[in-house]
Amino acid sequence: MKKKIYFISIILTLISWQIKAQDTLQIDEVIKTASLQNTFKNSNEELIDSTLQTQYKNTSIDEVLAIQTSSQIKSYGGLGNLSSISLRGSSANHTAINWNGFAINSATTGGADLSLIQTGFFNEIKVVPGASSSLYGSGTFGGALELNNYFNSEEGLNISLGSEIGSFETYKYFAGASFSNKKVSYKISANKIDAKNNFTFYDNYKFDNPLEERKHNSLKSFNIMQSFILKLPKNNSIESGIWYINKEKEIPEIAGSYIDGNKMQNDSIFRTYLRWKKLGRNYLLTVSSAYFSEYLHYTDKTNSYDTEYYINSEISANNYFADISYRYYFNNKFIFDFAGIVNHQKVTTSNYENEDVSETNYSLISSLKYKMSGYDFRLNFRNEFLDTKKYIPLVDFGASKNFLQNKLIIKANFSNKFRRPTFNEKYWQPGGNINIKEETGTNAELSFKYLLKKSIFNVTFYHSTINDMIQWVPVDGVWSAQNNKKVKINGIEANFKQNFSTGFFKHKIYVNYNYTNALLTEVYSNDELESSQKLIYVPENTGKIFIASSYKKFTLSWATQVIGKRYTTQENNEDYSLPAYSLSNIYASYNVVFERFRLMLNAKVLNIFNEQYEVIKSYPSSRRAFYLGIILEFQAKNK
Amino acid sequence: MKNSQFSIFNFQFSILATLIFAFLVSCKDDTFKEEDIDLSKGIFVVNEGNFMANNGEISFYNTETGELTNNIYSKQNNEAVLGDVVQSMCISGDFALISVNNSKKIELVDVNNFKHVSTITDVVYPRYIIPVKENICALTNGKNPGEVCIIDVSKKEITKRITVGTEPENLLLANNKIFVANGAWGHDSTVSIIDAQTLELTKTIVVGDGATDLVSDKNGNIWVLCQGKAEYDAGEDTPSKLVCINPDTYDIIEEVTIGMVGDDFYPTRIASYLNEDYIYYIEQTGVYRININNPQEKEWFIMGSYYGLEINQENGDVYVFFDNGFTSAGIMTIYDKAGNKLNDLLEVGIGPNGCVFK
DSSP states (O other), X not given: OHHHHHHHHHHHHHHHHHSOOOXXXXXXXHHXXXXXXXXXXXXOOEEOOHHHHHHTTTSBHHHHHHHHSSOEEEEXXXXXXXXXXXXXXXXXXXXXXXXXXXXXXXXXXXXXXXXXXXXXXXXXXXXXXXXXXXXXXXXXXXXXXXXXXXXXXXXXXXXXXXXXXXXXXXXXXXXXXXXXXXXXXXXXXXXXEEEOOOOEEEOTTSTTOOEEXXXXXXXXXXXXXXXXXEEETTTEEXXXXXXXXXXXXXXXXXXXXXXXXXXXXXXXXXXXXXXXXXXXXXXEEEEEXXXXXXXXXXXXXXXXXXXXXXXXXXXXXXXXXXXXXXXXXXXXXXXXXXXEEEEEEEEEETTBSSSEEEEEEEEEEEEEEEEETTEEEEEEEEEEEETTEEOOOEEEEEEEEEETTTTEEEEEEEEEEEEOOOHHHHHBXXXXXXXXXXXXXXXXXXXXXXXXXXXXXXXXXXXXXXXXXXXXXXXXXXXXXXXXXXXXXXXXXXXXXXXXEETTEEEEEEEEEEEEEEEEEEXXXXXXXXXXXXXXXXXXXXXXXXXXXXXXXXXXXXXXXXXXXXXXXTTOXXXXXXXXXXXXXXXXXXXXXXXXXXXXXXXXXXXXXOOOOEEETTEEOOOSEEEEEXXXXXXXXXX | OTTOOOOHHHHXXXXXXXXXXXXXXXXXXOOOOOOOOOOSSSEEEEEOOSTTSOOBEEEEEOTTTOOEEOOHHHHHTTXXXXXXXXXXXXXXXXXXXXXXXXXXXXXXXXTTTOOEEEEEOOOSSEEEEEEEETTEEEEEEOSSSOEEEEEETTTTEEEEEEEOSSSEEEEEEETTEEEEEEOGGGSOOEEEEEETTTOOEEEEEEOOTTEEEEEEOTTSOEEEEEOOOXXXXXXXXXXXXXXXXXXXTOOEEEEEEOSOTTOOOOOOOEEEOTTSSEEEEEETTEEEEXXXXXXXXXXXXXXXXXXXXXXXXTTOOEEEEEOGGGTSEEEEEEEOTTSOBOSOOEEEEESEEEEEEO
């Protein structure tokens, strides 16, 4: 199969050489230098609105993703607790999370904690439901999340300082500076959070449901990121980024527990990358490398006064990337790209039988994009190898066509997918399974996008499967990672965006609805599976609405999300299901401008109707919370 | 307004649709109807639930009618939640005491109707609980060091704490003494002996790595299940074994190796039928038994993968429990002492680990 795919790739390449590059390339430089994923992806994307991103710049990205996108955020309740993204009914390790093109998913768990990622650090945050495994690599059954910094020559100098005080003894501080001109773009952002997180909740797991205070839940975090892009002569450019995160988090006990708990978690993460791009007349050459280091220290002890921990777990993971990509623009209609990626991962922990474990993955990607008779075709191949093991070849094929004077765009896409087992699934003691297979599956989707002057309506129908889904199950009394499930997911993603004005007010509105029918079709360890059992923690229906209105210096926004009922047991026992909930937030800000200075005062109420809810069973989320913030900005725009 | 594509209809429709959707998905029938459950004669099945999911419960199997009722705590207490990791239960007079490990509590209920009476909370890692004498129960609690908490049921509080070994698990009342197995996952290898009258620790004896469960046999000797050490947890791997001790002299009478180094199985359940000569235990491939008169000969009694094991002392019936992955209903199956299956598979709660006979 692999040989056939390479053969097809070579044939396509040879054919493409026959096409003379007669047309003068009129493609915009920004488009020409776009990433592999942006150039060749077939899936739709959901870009976080700039107003929303500004308003929530001092919060972690899980909050903004929950408000606007089709993603489901699984949070363990309260600021700083583990929070992950789920797309299209898939698991946390089924979404590839990329920072400027590099996957930041953990080598040990396959997911990424969104509570560690600050919204204000990025120029662009977007979700790509159903993203291609051929382009994004392992673990895209749900899709991808992209966190990007890009060159913005119009920004000039901008310095900002801000702080926010909120309920539950929450104090946030933010500082940032950016500078850009036609040659250089530099941005630095830093953020510090200190929160006691001691919100009250009705403990429904205790007799008589007493009102309690969440204890042992404090958060201290510090994050800093720098991004730097330098344009050099002869269309060369260099970009780099450095990102450091430190989080100290008290981990509370589950609701219903009568002790406060002694669990602690410290995360320390360092990420850096360097990229060189050379844009020729008809080609783009990109060479990149990155180094990510993650350290996690988790402890627990029986009593607070104990001097010894009964759990004292340290995990250190190092991730090295090197990739090269060559893209050729034959003409305005035909683009071809060939890329190679090497990713070396090393994990050190006493939780594995051998304390040091490392793996090297190699990927070869060939992509082409071809326009013909009003159709836009995209084809991506990927072959991935783990040391000497060859994974299944990945193919992603899509076509789109515009109708009704480009107002209607219809896209169709088919791809197969896979997920490499994580280090924990293979090496954790006890239960790691060195013989575990990769998860595989397919995705087919059809989408319709209708564009009006200031509104966009988009609906996508998809069908996906996951085979050999990995699950931790008890085997001979020990929880062990096993290929245990087959899953079938059908769904609809619909969203609507509109900008409009009423009188002096300018408005924008986002409406999002998702229908997800995620079913277990087979459980290998259970012959008695009844049909039509739904996947746990996947709501069948979710709806979201975000409205922002502005008048001169005043901005007001409202966000509501409604999440349907979720089952928490495989047999879909109603007794243990989590009820639907609805959350609403309101945000207001007022800007005072004095020459080059801008003072922004803002107020925010989260969960305005004081809803008590759980995203993960036994982990209550914060009820109504108030925040007041102030940001002082100095701006000097480029002339 | 001229350049606006805004339509009042679109806007209102969006809001209306969201509100209708919110209403529809929020609707829930809050009516609760208490059930009339006959708890006079039968067995209480202890269902641990899935860890961190707060879905541990008690099922009741009426041995007279064959009727099984799940979630009896919730049903009898206005849908209240029993808690996370329901580890064990015992009956003391008119009360049942339920040790809920990860909720860090002992739930006290009326054993005749399972109505909530009180919650004892001053525990950090409650495990197994047994009745010792009228109104007095003993509970293993804590890790390193572990302790035995003496609970005065009439006062509904812990009245005494006795320090024992590391990670104490099951207890056994025999010869007016409380025998405590210390050493889950091989973290200890001893049995602590507490005088049941004075409630003082009198002796600690070494039996074998990972002492976790213990029973009396027909002759009054004590059999201790030592699950062995796990390489990943205790730094070395040792085999699981049964150790027989004299309850008066504390001499080790017999040792039977039941597992192998590296088999990655660490048994936790042992049971005996006091009218006959057999000791039953769960091993990797099913339930085995040994004859106390010829203990080195192991007999494969029931094939399968089981999490819980109990014997009905009235007739010697063997109750085995299958955890079913802790994500779906567990299964209880009853065999007679000849190994014949007596019932269809009974779906109990999640993660059943044993039962209490009433």
